[in-house]
Amino acid sequence: xxxxxxxxxxxxxxxxxxxxxxxxxxxxxxxxxxxxxxxxxxxxxxxxxxxxxxxxxxxxxxxxxxxxxxxxxxxxxxxxxxxxxxxxxxx
Amino acid sequence: xxxxxxxxxxxxxxxxxxxxxxxxxxxxxxxxxxxxxxxxxxxxxxxxxxxxxxxxxxxxxxxxxxxxxxxxxxxxxxxxxxxxxxxxxxxxxxxxxxxxxxxxxxxxxxxxxxxxxxxxxxxxxxxxxxxxxxxxxxx
Numbered sequence: 234x235x236x237x238x239x240x241x242x243x244x245x246x247x248x249x250x251x252x253x254x255x256x257x258x259x260x261x262x263x264x265x266x267x268x269x270x271x272x273x274x275x276x277x278x279x280x281x282x283x284x285x286x287x288x289x290x291x292x293x294x295x296x297x298x299x300x301x302x303x304x305x306x307x308x309x310x311x312x313x314x315x316x317x318x319x320x321x322x323x324x
Numbered sequence: 325x326x327x328x329x330x331x332x333x334x335x336x337x338x339x340x341x342x343x344x345x346x347x348x349x350x351x352x353x354x355x356x357x358x359x360x361x362x363x364x365x366x367x368x369x370x371x372x373x374x375x376x377x378x379x380x381x382x383x384x385x386x387x388x389x390x391x392x393x394x395x396x397x398x399x400x401x402x403x404x405x406x407x408x409x410x411x412x413x414x415x416x417x418x419x420x421x422x423x424x425x426x427x428x429x430x431x432x433x434x435x436x437x438x439x440x441x442x443x444x445x446x447x448x449x450x451x452x453x454x455x456x457x458x459x460x461x462x463x
Contacts, residue, residue, distance in 0.1 A: 241334065245335070248338040265411070267414070270407055274361075278396075286375075297388045300373075316406070
């Protein structure tokens with residue numbers, strides 16, 4: 234019988250790490266800019282998940298503040314990229 | 325008992341994030357990739373945050389986790405819509421086996437406004453949908 238701590242350590246965190254690695258492949262080879270933008274967005278969202286699991290494991294609730302800031306930055310970054318990519322086409 | 329609930333919730337969350345990343349790697353087209361990633365990753369992170377909210381006994385942590393979930397659910401569709409719209413304007417090609425592109429010719433190229441069916445009858449769209457010829461264009 235495994236405990237919840239070992240389950241988080243040996244199952245959940247490796248799954249999230251593998252996900253980030255696969256998104257990095259798309260970030261490197263994405264044929265257009267917008268592919269890279271959504272890959273970055275997904276990396277940051279997965280990062281929020283990793284921070285959450287890590288804060289559960291290390292019993293540090295303060296780390297969730299970082300997750301709030303990262304969520305904000307991901308949204309603002311994606312919206313700014315979309316705005317300027319659309320503007321760039323006009324000129 | 326609460327351990328089992330936490331294990332189930334975190335498993336579903338981690339697996340949705342894994343499926344989102346497999347989708348962004350394997351899907352043949354930008355728009356399909358967009359539609360896979362946003363929903364699955366929001367669900368996954370939301371479930372992991374619910375785990376944290378159950379795990380910590382503090383009220384402040386629960387409030388923080390619910391605030392992050394609320395913020396993600398509000399903002400993820402807006403960001404996805406904006407990036408999909410700008411991708412459509414900049415001419416990102418659709419997948420080569422796309423059946424129908426209902427937006428083709430419906431956007432005003434100058435003002436970036438979407439026109440409705442009645443205006444379309446006056447100026448019939450003569451634009452071809454921007455569908456890729458081969459897999460290499462969108463891969």
